[in-house]
Amino acid sequence: MSYSDMRYSVSQCSISTAYSKCVRYTRRIFKYDQMDFQFALWQMLYLFVSPQKLMKMFQTRKYTKSQYARDDPAFLVLFSGVLCLSSIGVSFVLNLSFVQFIKFLFFVVFIDAIGVGLVLATVLWYLTNTFLKPQNHLQDIEWGFSLDMHFNAFFPPLILLHVIHWLINHNTYLSVFFGNAFWLCAAFYYAYISFLGYNSLQILKHTKVFLAPIPWFILLYLISSLIRWNVSDALMTFYKYRVL
Template sequence: MGNSPLISSGSDINSAYQKTRRYFRRLFKFEQMDFQFALWQMFYLLAAPQKLTKVFRARKNFKSQYARDDPAFLILFAGALCLTSIGFAVALGYSFTQFLKFLVVEIFIDCIGIGVVIATTLWYVTNKFLKPKNIPQDVEWGFAFDIHLNAFFPPLILLHFLLLIFYNLFLNPGNGHIGFAALIFGNLFWLAASIYYIYITFLGYNSMQILKNTNLFLVPIPWLIFIYLVTVYQGFNISTAVFAMYKRRVV
């Protein structure tokens, strides 16, 4: 009886390993991927992310895991990241070499690197502080990273696609009423992207019925609104600052 926790832990590790191995083995088997369902998820991440809560719970009920076992979403996500990065590079006037450097940094640092840090931190916090002690089931790390990818997608579309349409307006806001309007509207994109990320993160963890107090994930939203108002009051154009940082990255 005293060894049962260790046996359970080893079993969980083996199970996670098998799931991960099975996931990556399917990565190049396109005929086994459900791209239509992945596109449906992407659409609802933008239009009505709360509807995906039922998807998370259904996956747990039918496949005994919250994390995706189909790489189709990851493939489409990587494609969207590459396409939006091409548009961003064109708008910023990158050379081909600079574009490749920008793409590598965007994928391996901004998306995967920061995502691993966020997913690992929230995986630890949720298991340590938000999960009742008497529940043996843990939050899967794979699901924590899935939540990050879900939450990252709408900001990607907002900031690397829609924002490009108004690129010149935000980078050179000019003077007077037009410049101030560009400042308000431009910074609003970053506020919306931040709130999207937090809200979808909240929905992901809230879908796990084993967790409590998941509304704590929404606490940063009022602070983000406050920061937005401060940037507008101070005349700080977030787009200008971020675009300048992106240019320095590839020089």
């Protein structure tokens, strides 16, 4: 059998396995008694205090369960709950009506978090398998792992930005300076945790490319602060316009 035939066979097997894993994962979402919420809370905590330890867990899962991606949807369920609670706080700041809040929650959960997450996970899954993985390595990076990495990297910025929106949604220079600094930290968190996640796989090369956007984030922060463009205020205006 040629290498291309082997590659195609492994790819077909991976697709079939990924589909079966996705079905099992989806079914478990409706079985709360089978979820480990305490462990999921531990993961959320470590995303803030020590994300390196959390990434080592993905390596351990590969040896014990033959997959990098989570097989327990408890993290996703808690993530959705936190997103709903933080959206309530933002809705109070925006002074939204109940109907507007429902629309806002729909956009935040299904568009900003899940929709964008699916797109980013798919793009990063393709790029890592195409450019960062050695061509002679038959095993592909799981799409579910890329989605997990997005949610891991998105959770700290979500808390950081949604919780302090009410403090930085002003037009004073200090609000612009500190508000945009929070955005810089959020962007850094996303890039850094994404780097830690993909770097933990060990089969990938040149994973430092995930850190490449950081200098651009710093440059954008400096420019936005100099011209006194409040990113949080702009986002609040966009949120409110979207639900009107």
